[in-house]
Amino acid sequence: SYDLNQPVSLSVALGQTATITCGGHNIATKFVHWYQQRPGQAPVLVIYRDNNRPSGIPERFSGSNSGNTATLTITTAQPGDEAVYYCQVWDSSTLFGGGTKLTVL
Amino acid sequence: EVQVVESGGGKVQPGESLGLSCSASGFTVDRHYMAWVRQAPGKGLEWVSTVYPGGDTYFAESVRGRFTISRHTSDNTVSLHMSSLRSEDTAVYYCVRAISDNNDYRYYFDSWGQGTLLTVSS
Numbered sequence: 001s002y003d004l005n006q007p008v009s010l011s012v013a014l015g016q017t018a019t020i021t022c023g024g025h026n027i028a029t030k031f032v033h034w035y036q037q038r039p040g041q042a043p044v045l046v047i048y049r050d051n052n053r054p055s056g057i058p059e060r061f062s063g064s065n066s067g068n069t070a071t072l073t074i075t076t077a078q079p080g081d082e083a084v085y086y087c088q089v090w091d092s093s094t095l096f097g098g099g100t101k102l103t104v105l
Numbered sequence: 106e107v108q109v110v111e112s113g114g115g116k117v118q119p120g121e122s123l124g125l126s127c128s129a130s131g132f133t134v135d136r137h138y139m140a141w142v143r144q145a146p147g148k149g150l151e152w153v154s155t156v157y158p159g160g161d162t163y164f165a166e167s168v169r170g171r172f173t174i175s176r177h178t179s180d181n182t183v184s185l186h187m188s189s190l191r192s193e194d195t196a197v198y199y200c201v202r203a204i205s206d207n208n209d210y211r212y213y214f215d216s217w218g219q220g221t222l223l224t225v226s227s
Contacts, residue, residue, distance in 0.1 A: 094152035
């Protein structure tokens with residue numbers, strides 16, 4: 001089975017840049033999608049197909065995918081960005097990473 | 106406005122069955138990939154099942170043979186019927202619309218419901 005590895009937690013200072021990684025073997029050959037889940041809420045799509053933002057998602061959110069690591073980057077981190085972020089790919093079935101809890105200090 | 110709303114959650118005993126329903130508005134379910142994703146208490150997201158626009162259905166190994174998914178064009182709903190329920194099926198179940206730009210399995214989930222809680226416990 002295909003493994004997606006995300007750090008369990010990450011802290012970023014207010015106004016700084018957060019970089020959340022999603023590791024997997026040759027993940028660059030797959031489309032990676034990212035979801036934000038704030039406490040008590042349903043997930044929200046923030047990046048699809050590696051680096052595309054849905055309408056309504058701030059430009060501060062961006063994505064990249066190369067080699068064995070996909071990355072979600074959040075610039076100028078805000079308190080409202082505190083959430084768990086999940087990556088998702090397809091490999092024989094739909095898979096989610098374990099999620100990264102982002103704390104904005 | 107695209108919206109999906111789940112209903113049907115509740116508490117059941119191990120071995121029992123239950124059906125969840127998802128009411129869609131702003132789009133037609135038979136023209137989209139529709140899926141169920143669940144989240145056990147305090148845990149991450151787990152894909153459960155997807156029905157493709159052509160009608161093909163797919164299931165996670167953990168539920169295959171116990172769960173079925175179906176669409177109802179008459180009222181624009183999607184349902185998930187769950188049988189032989191186990192304690193490990195306890196979770197919030199989200200109904201989700203999926204988009205595939207290539208009309209294949211490489212879809213992403215663009216619209217999520219608020220979820221409905223299923224508790225399996227004696």
